[in-house]
Amino acid sequence: MDKENKRLGMLQDKAAIGIVEDYDLPLTPQQYIESIMPMFHEKWLQAKPLPGVNRLIKHLHKHGIPFSVASNSARKNVEAKVSAQRGWKEYFSVILGSDDVKSGKPSPDLFLEAANRMGVEASSCLVIEDSLVGVKAGMAANMKVVAVPSIESELDKFSIADHVIHSFLDFQPQQWGLPPLGDWVNKALPIEPIHFKGSYTNGLVKEISDNVASDLPVQACGVYFGWVDFDSHERVKIVVSISWDGSHGSFRRIINACFINGSNEIVDHLMEVALVGYIRGFPTKQFSSIDAEILDQDKLIAEACIDLAEYSYLGCNIS
Known part of the structure; x- marks a missing residue:
């Protein structure tokens, strides 16, 4: 990832030269570009706008x-x-x-x-x-x-x-100096659904989807609420906090969750989540465990909003 991160935003020709050198590819930079571009074109058709x-x-x-x-x-x-x-x-x-x-x-x-x-x-x-x-x-x-x-x-x-x-x-x-956005409803913001898959253990969601990197972008940070379907066919309401943690030497995503209805005792059940509302972001530049905590106020906002038309219809079809 260190090799690839340094190429973010780089000109294509320069990036191709670096890729060929870093991985000792048996190609010229131009041959690499010609080989990879059809794959990129296919992926662009699947790309989704970042939240917001x-x-x-x-x-x-x-x-x-x-x-x-x-x-x-x-x-x-x-x-x-x-x-x-x-x-x-x-x-x-x-x-x-x-x-x-x-x-x-x-x-x-x-x-x-x-x-x-x-x-x-x-x-x-x-x-x-x-x-x-x-x-x-x-x-x-x-x-x-x-x-x-x-x-x-x-x-x-x-x-x-x-x-x-x-x-x-x-x-x-x-x-x-631009016109303000006025689309918040009951202290939360209706959003285009953010989907991801995982399993739930002791309040922590473990990402398991093979394509979770594309389904849940880096910029999906903050406290959200939505709907979750379990492999048991049960559907419950959920509050989710998405943050990043670099305190243990490696940077990793942390997804904490709690259920508005249903039991928080569910363990290792496969789940599919659709986040439909946004409550708040994190105030500090660097995340802390305190920032990422799901507060009682977050739960109250989610419970008051999720059955409103602005939110509930978005969660009716999780798949």
């Missing part, structure tokens, strides 16, 4: 605020990724790839070109980035930068950004 991204895009579009995507990927690949998401191509004012400018990130060229094509001053733009090279590019472009890190273990490196959040669900547009 669709919500933010629709909000900005509704208020007539121009926004663009500027990526170190090649332009044709950026367009393929954007086109795979419903409505995105029509929402973005500008779509740019690294081949549209002289230099990719961490150079500011991509962001400066995006601002130019949108017809706005760079200093009036806000960048939201998940990679360190992207954060550096935004700062170099004299733009405000919010970081939503894709690698929680390197959170400290993102402190150069103007603001760091763990999840798009924590983004508050009004902090940046």
